Amino acid sequence: MRARIGAGSLELRRGDITREGVDAIVTAANSALAGGGGVDGAVHRAAGPELLAECRKIGGCPTGDAVATPPGRLPVRAVVHAVGPVYGACGGREDELLARAHRRALEVAGEAGCRSIAFPAISCGVYGFPVERAARIALETIRDHLLGGSPPHEVRYVLFGARELEVFRGALRELVERDPRVVLGG
Numbered sequence: 001m002r003a004r005i006g007a008g009s010l011e012l013r014r015g016d017i018t019r020e021g022v023d024a025i026v027t028a029a030n031s032a033l034a035g036g037g038g039v040d041g042a043v044h045r046a047a048g049p050e051l052l053a054e055c056r057k058i059g060g061c062p063t064g065d066a067v068a069t070p071p072g073r074l075p076v077r078a079v080v081h082a083v084g085p086v087y088g089a090c091g092g093r094e095d096e097l098l099a100r101a102h103r104r105a106l107e108v109a110g111e112a113g114c115r116s117i118a119f120p121a122i123s124c125g126v127y128g129f130p131v132e133r134a135a136r137i138a139l140e141t142i143r144d145h146l147l148g149g150s151p152p153h154e155v156r157y158v159l160f161g162a163r164e165l166e167v168f169r170g171a172l173r174e175l176v177e178r179d180p181r182v183v184l185g186g
């Protein structure tokens, strides 16, 4: 499923983010940038130990922020390590922090010269964010970025499971209905 937003595009697809042919791959990291399970485990495995070495140079990243590193062995320009909130552990600021993690990931990818980017469902795994709510926040934040006209202009949201993909599709359909600037197809 694909939508045109401003001069950019947003595509939802099911898959393994480590296999996406884009300039920047986002991983759902922890604030120590220490690697872990889930999508972060998959990204570190595919990138090799060079990626953890790059993370160690940076040291850490606060919740709601993102940093870009060289990609190790992955065939992309940059890996963006975005730190989403642990649901229920951020004093009611979870929505704002999830939006900020997405916004910062887009900003640091643009600063690294990336024109295309692939996101996983940040915070929707072990961090426990309800997928319906996360989908609305993620898609609105990406819409705002694309309307602003800065790179990256091509955004993919890559869902690992069929249920997550269905939820994101539903959220995109709702966004299309209430916002004429978001147009299906293209």
Ligand code: AR6
Binding pocket: 015, 016, 017, 018, 028, 029, 030, 034, 035, 036, 037, 038, 039, 040, 041, 042, 084, 120, 121, 122, 123, 124, 125, 126, 127, 128, 158, 159, 160, 161, 164
């Ligand atoms: N490609 C795309 N999506 C994936 C993949 C993949 N290869 N593997 C899993 N997912 P999670 P979080 C989906 O738990 O909730 C790590 O240990 C998965 O189905 O990876 O932000 C970090 O180091 C889910 O929908 O991230 C942190 O400590 C989504 O990715 C912590 O987990 C996110 O699930 C971050 O937790």
